[in-house]
Amino acid sequence: MPEGKLPGLEPFRERWPWKGPHLQTVRNTIVRPAFDLGPAELLRFPMADGSGDVLLGALNRGTGDKPLAVLVHGLTGCQDSYYVLATAKALQGRGHPVLRLNLRGAGPSAGSCRQRYHAGRTQDIRAVLSQLPPDLAGQGLVLVGYSLGGNAVLKFLGEGDFPVPVRAGCAVSAPIDLASSSRRFLAPDNRAYHKWLLGKMKAEMQAGAGLLEDRWVRAAATAQSVWQFDDTIVGPWNGWGGAEQYYRVNSAIGFLLGIAVPTLLVHALDDPWIPGDPYLSFPWHAHPNLVPLLPTRGGHVGFHGRGGVWHDRALLAFLDNVGA
DSSP states (O other): OOOOOOTTOOOOOBOTTOOSHHHHHHHHHHHOOOOOOOOOEEEEEEOTTTTOOEEEEEEEOOSSSOOEEEEEOOTTOOTTOHHHHHHHHHHHHTTOOEEEEOOTTSGGGGGGOSSOOOTTOHHHHHHHHHTSOHHHHTTOEEEEEETHHHHHHHHHHHHOOOSSOEEEEEEESOOSSHHHHHHHHTSGGGHHHHHHHHHHHHHHHHHTTTTSOHHHHHHHHHOOSHHHHIIIIIHHHTTOSSHHHHHHHHOGGGTGGGOOSOEEEEOOTTOSSSOSHHHHTSOGGGOTTEEEEOOSOOTTTTOEETTEEHHHHHHHHHHHHHTO
16 A cells, blocks of 8 residues: 555655664664753552552643643653653644653653553553543543554554543554564564563563562563563463463554544554554555554654654644644
């Protein structure tokens, strides 16, 4: 299928020296860009599930009457991930208030949570949105997720049952088929990525060691792969038989048909972590609420092109087009 188009948005073109999927993927880690968002307010979201867990978020107020943008990070990310900060800055320039949410046990939330997020824990997103102050949610919401957080956002949108009006959604580099993404991540050419990400997953568990059950901390320390981590920790901890059931129940591709709000999906077909086949085989033409942008290049949550981060420019153009 074609890459997809949006009025007012040029096709993605890599900019030198960030050529190829790997440099696109690791560019922020190399450059470590800085973003001045101004002062942020700390918001606390207690979970009403008996765990005592509290999710934390950083709120930057807007300058107009735009809907609140809620940004949901990816695996081992947090409110201060570079891609989250870049989108927050872009939306801030459009007048949006922006909430950079830390999922359960991620980043600053690690010290206040006994449980951990996963790719389909949409009840936490729903709980957070239900606690938003009326002055923040009065213009509705825009939900944006990246990678694992993108899968969670799409699943949430497909489930419906919104506690506040959602005007638009966006997912960037989302693993909409979790099983195929897990298999792809185990490929030999992803060995360096795999070692790095698994190390961060283990460190994330260790950061909450005083609050977590010892069996999960021990299982994390001995996990030899991301798949094994999902099979021995994420699956059984959340009531599934293992990784395959976890993937099957929570993959966003099973929820896309239920999405009833305008939703942008941005994914590069050269993403080294997430295969493009699930995107290419989906019948987009039959679901006008879904707007896919599938450039051949861009890496994983990369899209570093002329004029800045292309997926952020795509998001702004999309919001212009849907009036959000």
